[in-house]
């Protein structure tokens with residue numbers, strides 16, 4: 001196999017699976033586990049919330065790829081828009097050139113993002129968006145006359161991407177492989193009403209996390225801090241929903257100290273939280289907003305940073321300067337056409353509102369899972385829900401990422417026909433087009449899987 005082009009692109013399922021094991025570097029997957037224990041899935045097509053593998057088996061996509069496919073799988077109209085654009089013009093270099101779909105998309109994004117986020121920098125993925133936001137923030141601080149403002153404050157447990165700068169902001173950043181990291185990153189506590197770092201409850205705990213950031217800025221020296229970054233609702237941190245006062249307080253703190261506020265909407269954006277952007281729940285706006293994933297619902301690799309007029313204006317004042325940052329594929333025309341059609345669908349089908357309604361529906365159903373001895377908490381906003389798993393409900397002891405219990409649960413869930421992620425949280429974040437009947441099936445599969453896994457690990461539970 002592979003001696004000829006036709007051989008290399010064989011359509012026989014067994015050849016495809018063999019080639020997948022031999023040649024595809026599936027990001028973060030342990031090769032030995034997949035090769036020896038199975039669990040590899042090669043998917044061939046999707047429709048709405050359902051994925052079909054090369055054997056024709058159907059799976060409910062409980063996590064929209066990775067919080068990506070908001071408009072659902074198999075949207076032919078997005079494919080048609082892309083084909084039409086590819087037939088006309090796929091790419092021009094940057095410089096002072098752009099394309100019609102890039103202009104139209106920037107216009108739409110300026111329109112639907114909150115406040116004066118009117119300047120759109122395009123790139124190809126979430127990590128690039130975060131990396132770009134970091135560089136934009138640092139350069140703007142320097143152009144404003146503060147070249148020593150290079151530090152960035154991020155929150156513990158957060159995830160902002162895999163490239164070097166974005167990884168440096170990330171909580172679990174694998175010191176053993178990649179340290180030392182970008183200099184000047186400082187991590188602070190994040191809102192968490194289940195295990196608050198200060199032992200406080202509700203809004204009081206959230207506000208303490210905001211005030212802690214001010215203390216950190218003061219301790220670092222405000223004249224050295226460029227930006228604070230956070231997801232409006234952090235998924236990697238476990239979908240904890242802060243009070244609007246947390247973000248409003250953080251806005252005040254950043255303004256007071258001349259620090260730029262970056263909100264990372266890479267997962268939260270495009271209807272996932274029940275509004276077009278999650279920031280809208282909090283009644284404030286950031287200086288820079290990163291977006292990716294749901295921007296095209298995964299039909300094309302495209303991402304962006306939206307920057308406020310107030311921040312961008314420095315480039316109008318200092319006419320001889322431009323951003324020292326260029327990405328070849330930023331604003332690629334076919335990707336822009338995909339994003340445009342995707343946003344049209346999100347709006348026409350009222351998918352942010354549907355996400356809000358279906359999110360409430362499924363959250364109420366998930367509440368019943370609290371009866372399980374390993375379900376510590378259930379949380380969610382829109383179709384971004386999480387079921388937190390614990391070993392012991394009283395002490396809230398975690399199983400720990402990669403523990404046998406979580407791996408077993410993951411396998412059982414998958415064998416029942418659901419694709420999701422089990423960390424210390426079972427994430428429930430299906431495409432926004434999912435039906436209530438499909439949501440019921442997801443909850444039922446989780447319920448049954450928990451019962452099976454709990455029976456296998458009975459001796460470790462509550463111990």
Ligand SMILES: Cc1ncc(COP(=O)(O)O)c(C=O)c1O
Nearest residue numbers: 125126127159160161264266267
């Ligand atoms: C909040 C957040 N920011 C950034 C990223 C990085 O995005 P990408 O994987 O597209 O580079 C992710 C990825 O999951 C994310 O969750």
